[in-house]
Amino acid sequence: QKEVEQNSGPLSVPEGAIASLNCTYSDRGSQSFFWYRQYSGKSPELIMFIYSNGDKEDGRFTAQLNKASQYVSLLIRDSQPSDSATYLCAVRTPGGYQKVTFGIGTKLQVIP
Amino acid sequence: DADVTQTPRNRITKTGKRIMLECSQTKGHDRMYWYRQDPGLGLRLIYYSFDVKDINKGEISDGYSVSRQAQAKFSLSLESAIPNQTALYFCATSDRERDDREQFFGPGTRLTVL
Numbered sequence: 001q002k003e004v005e006q007n008s009g010p011l012s013v014p015e016g017a018i019a020s021l022n023c024t025y026s027d028r029g030s031q032s033f034f035w036y037r038q039y040s041g042k043s044p045e046l047i048m049f050i051y052s053n054g055d056k057e058d059g060r061f062t063a064q065l066n067k068a069s070q071y072v073s074l075l076i077r078d079s080q081p082s083d084s085a086t087y088l089c090a091v092r093t094p095g096g097y098q099k100v101t102f103g104i105g106t107k108l109q110v111i112p
Numbered sequence: 113d114a115d116v117t118q119t120p121r122n123r124i125t126k127t128g129k130r131i132m133l134e135c136s137q138t139k140g141h142d143r144m145y146w147y148r149q150d151p152g153l154g155l156r157l158i159y160y161s162f163d164v165k166d167i168n169k170g171e172i173s174d175g176y177s178v179s180r181q182a183q184a185k186f187s188l189s190l191e192s193a194i195p196n197q198t199a200l201y202f203c204a205t206s207d208r209e210r211d212d213r214e215q216f217f218g219p220g221t222r223l224t225v226l
Binding site: 004008032034042043044045046049088092099100102103104105 | 152153154155156157202212213214215217218219220
């Protein structure tokens with residue numbers, strides 16, 4: 001079982017719709033969860049982080065965390081063509097080095 | 113703007129050659145990382161360094177070595193390049209004072225080993 005699992009996609013949504021991106025993780029001790037956006041040919045950039053169970057909203061983005069189900073998601077409301085990118089889920093686990101493990105990323109396509 | 117830079121941006125080399133990828137940062141961060149990214153495999157950690165005298169192997173360090181020449185500089189070497197080291201390589205930094213909340217990535221180096 002991979003430590004961080006994502007569906008590679010592509011996930012296609014029409015412009016204006018809600019895009020829902022999902023991620024599961026295997027280590028129950030994981031404490032911090034991140035969503036990075038990566039445009040084609042570019043480097044990843046952080047868009048959201050969440051530490052506690054529940055929802056965290058930032059503009060059109062909402063991160064949702066359910067530690068009991070080992071599940072974290074990212075919702076993008078009013079999706080725009082400029083949101084088309086690959087979204088990487090990253091999970092940090094405790095220890096001497098707080099290891100950050102990345103998923104393979106989900107490719108999102110927003111259709112105008 | 114404080115930044116993370118990588119050189120070269122693209123490199124084509126032959127099997128058996130030694131090459132070095134360089135990373136510099138002006139963010140003043142103490143922690144630096146080297147990742148490789150492959151289709152279907154995501155980002156995988158090669159080495160990380162928490163300060164100049166603290167260097168550690170990541171999950172895929174075989175065939176690679178690193179040097180932390182200064183707080184701002186972290187180099188990755190491939191001693192004898194092989195074709196399966198063809199990948200996109202990213203350097204990243206984070207700030208311990210901010211709980212490593214975010215990793216800041218350089219623009220990447222696309223390496224092709226023939």
